[in-house]
Amino acid sequence: MSDIVIQAENLGKKYVLAHQAASGGYVALRDELTRGARTLWRKTRNLARDGSSASGGTREEFWALKDVSFEIRRGEAVGIIGRNGAGKSTLLKVLSRITEPSAGRVTIRGRVASLLEVGTGFHPELTGRENVFLNGAVMGMTRAEIRRKFDEIVAFAEVEKFLDTPVKRYSSGMYVRLAFAVAAHLEPEILVVDEVLAVGDAAFQQKCLGKMGAVATAGRTVLFVSHNMAAIKRLCSRGILFTSGRLQMIGATADVVGCYLSEGANGAEQVAFERRPGAVAQYRSAGVADHTGTFAGHVADDREFTIRFEIEVSETVSDIYFGMILQNTEGINVLFADSRDTENSLPGRIPPGKYRMSLSIPPVLSPGRYDVVSLGIATTHPVLVLDFRETACSFEVVNHSNTQRTAARPGVLNLHLPWELSG
Amino acid sequence: MSIPGVPDPAAARSPAEFVLVLEPGRADKNYWLDLWRYRELFLILAWRDLAVRYKQTAIGVVWAILRPLLTMAVFTVIFSRVAKLPSDGDTPYALLVFAAMLPWSLFSMSLSEAANSLINSANLISKVYFPRLIVPAAAVVTAFADFLVSFAILAALMAYYRFVPGWNLLFLPAFIFLALLASLGPGLWITALNVKYRDFRYVIPFVVQFGLYVSPVGFSSSVIPQRWRLLYSVNPMVGVIDGFRWCILGGASRISWPGFTLSLLVVAFFLWLGISRFRKLEKSFADII
Numbered sequence: 062m063s064d065i066v067i068q069a070e071n072l073g074k075k076y077v078l079a080h081q082a083a084s085g086g087y088v089a090l091r092d093e094l095t096r097g098a099r100t101l102w103r104k105t106r107n108l109a110r111d112g113s114s115a116s117g118g119t120r121e122e123f124w125a126l127k128d129v130s131f132e133i134r135r136g137e138a139v140g141i142i143g144r145n146g147a148g149k150s151t152l153l154k155v156l157s158r159i160t161e162p163s164a165g166r167v168t169i170r171g172r173v174a175s176l177l178e179v180g181t182g183f184h185p186e187l188t189g190r191e192n193v194f195l196n197g198a199v200m201g202m203t204r205a206e207i208r209r210k211f212d213e214i215v216a217f218a219e220v221e222k223f224l225d226t227p228v229k230r231y232s233s234g235m236y237v238r239l240a241f242a243v244a245a246h247l248e249p250e251i252l253v254v255d256e257v258l259a260v261g262d263a264a265f266q267q268k269c270l271g272k273m274g275a276v277a278t279a280g281r282t283v284l285f286v287s288h289n290m291a292a293i294k295r296l297c298s299r300g301i302l303f304t305s306g307r308l309q310m311i312g313a314t315a316d317v318v319g320c321y322l323s324e325g326a327n328g329a330e331q332v333a334f335e336r337r338p339g340a341v342a343q344y345r346s347a348g349v350a351d352h353t354g355t356f357a358g359h360v361a362d363d364r365e366f367t368i369r370f371e372i373e374v375s376e377t378v379s380d381i382y383f384g385m386i387l388q389n390t391e392g393i394n395v396l397f398a399d400s401r402d403t404e405n406s407l408p409g410r411i412p413p414g415k416y417r418m419s420l421s422i423p424p425v426l427s428p429g430r431y432d433v434v435s436l437g438i439a440t441t442h443p444v445l446v447l448d449f450r451e452t453a454c455s456f457e458v459v460n461h462s463n464t465q466r467t468a469a470r471p472g473v474l475n476l477h478l479p480w481e482l483s484g
Numbered sequence: 485m486s487i488p489g490v491p492d493p494a495a496a497r498s499p500a501e502f503v504l505v506l507e508p509g510r511a512d513k514n515y516w517l518d519l520w521r522y523r524e525l526f527l528i529l530a531w532r533d534l535a536v537r538y539k540q541t542a543i544g545v546v547w548a549i550l551r552p553l554l555t556m557a558v559f560t561v562i563f564s565r566v567a568k569l570p571s572d573g574d575t576p577y578a579l580l581v582f583a584a585m586l587p588w589s590l591f592s593m594s595l596s597e598a599a600n601s602l603i604n605s606a607n608l609i610s611k612v613y614f615p616r617l618i619v620p621a622a623a624v625v626t627a628f629a630d631f632l633v634s635f636a637i638l639a640a641l642m643a644y645y646r647f648v649p650g651w652n653l654l655f656l657p658a659f660i661f662l663a664l665l666a667s668l669g670p671g672l673w674i675t676a677l678n679v680k681y682r683d684f685r686y687v688i689p690f691v692v693q694f695g696l697y698v699s700p701v702g703f704s705s706s707v708i709p710q711r712w713r714l715l716y717s718v719n720p721m722v723g724v725i726d727g728f729r730w731c732i733l734g735g736a737s738r739i740s741w742p743g744f745t746l747s748l749l750v751v752a753f754f755l756w757l758g759i760s761r762f763r764k765l766e767k768s769f770a771d772i773i
Contacts, residue, residue, distance in 0.1 A: 076771065158506065158613035159770045166507035173504075181611045184532060186539045191532075198528040199612055227539075250502075 066170045066251060066282050067133040067156070073164030074126040074151050125151040129165070129308045131301060133284070135250075138277035140293035140314055141286045142321050143303035145452065149286045152303070153177060153253050156284070171250030171282070174201050178255070180240030185229035189220055189239055192228050196243045210246045217268075218242035238265055245272040251282045256289075270296060290318050290390050290430065322430065322457065331356050331369075332454040340448055342378055342411070342438050345371040347453035349433075350419075359457040362475050363424050368433060372416040379410040380442045383418070385453075386435040387426075395426065395473055401441075427475035428460040515763070519615045526618045530625035533597075537626055548633040552589060556582045559702040569703045575733050576645045583732040584701045584725045586634055587663040591721055592692040594627035594664060598671030599688045602679050606773045616766045617759075620675050624664060631660070638732070650734040659727040662751060666720045669754030676765040679773050700725050706738070713743050720754065723747025 126148045133139055141149050154160045156167065157175030182199035183192050193214055197207040207214075215221055218239040220231075228236055254273065274296055277283045287293055293300065293314060300317030302310040310320050331348030351357045352364035360366040368385070387396040398420055400407055436450040458475075538545070556578060563569045564577040571577045601623035602609065602616065609616065642649065670691070677684045699721040700708070708716050716722055723744045730739050 154770065155506065158504075159610065161508060161767045162506055163508055166505060169504040169506065170502070172502055175612065177611045182608050184536060186536050187532065191535065195528055195532055198525050199608065199614075201612075203524060204528075 064134050065132045066135050067131075067284075068168045069132075069165065070130050070167070071165035072126055072129040072152075072155065072162055072167055073124060074148075074155055074160065075163040076123045076125055078121045078123050124306050126155070126162075127164075127306045129306075131308060131311055133282060135282060136277070136280045137299060138274075138283040138285065138297045140297035140300040140317070141284060141303065142288070142290070142293060142300060142317065143309075146305070147303040148306040149303055150177070150255060151306075153255055153284070153286060157253050169251065172201065173251045173253060174247040174249035175253040176200070176244045176247070176255065177253075179237055179244060183228060183236070183240060186227055188225045188227055189215075189231070190224045192239070193243055196240065200244065200247055201249065202247060206248075214242045214246050217245060217272075234265075241265070241269055245269060248276075249281070251284070252276055253284045255286045288390065289392065290322070292391075294318060334450055334453075336373075337448065339375075341376050342372060342374045342381060343448040344436050344438065344450055344453075345373050345415075347371075347433055347436065347450075349454060349456040357456070359459045361424075362426065362428050362458045362460055363477075365421055365423050367419045367421050369417065369419045370436075372418055372438075374411050374413050374416065377410060377412045378440060378447070380440050381407070381411055381447070382439060382441065383407075384435070384437045384439070385420070385433055387422075388432045388434050389473065390430050390432075393473065395431065396422075425474055425476055426458045427472055428458050430455060430457050515615070519617060522614050522618055525614055526622050529618060529622035533623060533626045534629055545633055548630045549637055552582070552585050552634045552637060556585055559585075563702040567703075569707055572704045572706060572729065572733060572738075576647070579641060579645055579647060579733060580704060580729065581702060582638055582641055583729045584699075586631065586638060586732075587659065587724045587728045588696065588699060588701045588721065589634065590627055590631040590660070590663045591667045591724070592695065593630055594624040594667040595671045595674075596688045596692060597623035597627050598668060599674040599678060600685060602675045602769065602773070603682075603685070609773050610770050616769055617672070617762065620668070620672055620762075624668060624671070627667075628664070642732075647733075649732055652731045652734055654731075656728070656731040659724055659731060662727065662748075663721075663724045665755055666724055666751045669751065669756075669758035672758035672762040673754070676762045676769075679765065679769050695719075695721065704729075705740075713740055714746060717743030717746040718750055720747045720750040723751070 129148075129152065141152065143149050151160075153175060154177070155162050156169070157173055157177065159175075159177075180192075180196060182196050184195060187195065193211065194204065194207055198204070215224060218235075218241070220235050220239050223231065223235065228239070231239070252273075270292055273283060273285070277296065283296070285293065285296060297314045299312065300310075300314040301308060302317045302321050310317050331346055333346045334344050336345065337343050347368065347370050348356045349358075349360060350367045350369055351360045352366055354367075356369075370383075383400040385398050386394050387398075389395050432455040433453040434451060436448070436453050437446060438448040439446045559581045560578045563581070564571070571580050598620035601620045605619050608614075609619075674684050674687060698719055705713070705716065705722055705726055717740070723739075724747065726739045726744065
């Protein structure tokens with residue numbers, strides 16, 4: 062019996078991107094037929110002209126994964142990290158058999174349960190009880206298994222009272238708890254988990270992490286994708302770093318996480334956004350500048366810094382406002398900034414043009430990594446969202462001031478407050 | 485709770501080493517074994533479709549009763565009274581129509597359920613692995629439940645007309661199975677195409693509406709001139725409907741064997757076509773759905 066449970070050899074997954082105007086994922090047969098006719102015409106014309114039949118299609122191959130090889134042993138907990146679009150989710154999809162690899166091969170020993178989403182297959186009309194059975198079966202549990210663990214699942218989810226209520230009447234918290242409880246009680250030999258811990262409240266997240274840790278120590282193999290470096294460090298003994306579809310590094314978690322973070326510090330300090338044609342006002346870039354005013358991936362924790370944006374306005378707009386959220390690696394919204402917070406900070410009307418905007422952040426953030434997320438532009442009259450970017454740039458606040466402590470300073474806020482003693 | 489009873493499947497999934505190799509084109513091996521392994525999911529999905537179907541309807545089962553009864557009444561009046569078409573022997577015309585509507589609605593319902601099934605389960609397909617064939621197959625079960633309701637109506641109608649079925653009735657399950665296979669073939673094909681080309685969903689209402697008139701539902705297939713009978717049987721439902729009438733109404737409704745064989749061949753062809761097309765496209769479902 063081999064100790065290697067997952068062995069990937071030169072694994073690759075190719076997608077073909079068809080560059081057509083307004084192609085919304087799937088195609089209409091009508092379009093395909095007209096395109097076919099057009100291609101045929103072009104081919105025959107080319108053939109008649111110079112005897113060569115060049116392909117007229119505008120298809121482009123895109124390797125979401127390429128030449129990926131690794132081995133994972135029984136009982137290992139492996140964290141998979143990388144930027145969005147680096148191939149992490151594609152790897153999980155291949156491992157959980159949702160999609161077939163286009164090259165290479167993977168050998169898997171043992172039953173795989175994949176948790177790419179909580180509550181897959183949940184049906185809103187069905188009751189909590191019925192959904193536990195449905196979801197369990199979808200995840201690969203047998204009915205006998207679900208029945209055996211049913212009470213445990215319900216207790217874990219804390220929804221005893223609402224078992225016979227359709228889940229469409231559940232609060233979102235209850236829904237997520239129930240869904241996760243089912244997933245947490247899967248007992249496959251290999252558990253594959255995508256970023257699903259971003260849901261639910263912090264206490265429940267901790268509970269889930271604990272449960273997953275228990276799975277890993279029970280001799281099962283866990284593959285865990287997350288942007289939460291703290292969770293990865295806590296849960297995983299090894300890490301795999303992906304960069305644009307290729308495996309960049311594999312090794313001890315701390316090293317791999319370190320590599321990922323430093324890469325972020327050198328890499329994209331300023332993120333440019335794709336231009337949205339037709340948008341009245343939109344973000345074109347976002348970046349973080351340190352106290353000296355230069356764009357940087359990291360800022361000192363005792364200096365003020367700025368988040369800078371480039372805005373493009375194509376028509377005169379009035380009553381416009383901006384907003385953004387600063388999120389830490391645990392997914393907690395640390396700060397929400399809204400341009401309406403300070404009166405008259407922006408002109409009432411903004412004529413077309415390109416603008417630079419900056420937002421000063423006082424030195425209150427404790428060391429760690431932060432993401433600038435949920436960038437929005439909206440108008441108040443009428444209420445209209447003009448632009449929304451889910452993710453923008455990220456940066457690291459580095460420890461610069463705290464010379465007294467060697468261990469990381471706990472807490473989200475980093476305020477150096479005066480202490481007073483009176484007697 | 486109304487989860488269908490199944491034998492304990494834990495025994496089937498042995499904890500022994502289960503080695504899986506994933507590589508391009510590999511999914512073809514163990515296809516049917518995999519399907520068997522996932523039979524429990526099939527039952528659960530079928531049960532879900534049924535449960536959901538009757539959960540938010542005010543009169544639930546009554547629809548399954550009203551629809552065939554009203555259609556039967558209209559067809560009887562039009563084809564028997566207005567068009568003056570003959571029945572088979574002295575069989576009451578209403579029974580003649582109803583015996584044909586049973587397989588026809590089973591066919592049309594399961595065809596439409598199967599054809600839309602993959603799209604309706606898009607969220608499952610992109611997030612979990614299971615043999616995709618389960619989804620359309622489970623959808624067909626819903627149609628079968630409606631069929632059972634209609635069958636009870638038929639029993640009531642036969643009692644009303646004091647019509648006693650003969651030994652032929654024993655063969656009915658075979659024809660029910662045939663009707664399901666006849667719908668599964670095209671159903672699989674269309675549902676697979678539907679994933680890529682969404683305009684195939686418009687094909688179904690057309691097939692169902694058109695098929696109702698080119699199948700011998702409102703009339704006996706014996707009104708078709710003898711020389712056209714064989715050609716007529718290219719429609720696979722001709723064989724199925726004739727079979728149903730033969731089972732339920734007995735001797736007066738005859739099966740024309742050359743035609744029936746042809747219908748069988750057409751069913752088999754479509755089933756083969758459906759399954760092979762489905763399996764070919766199946767691999768890309770998760771990527772394009």
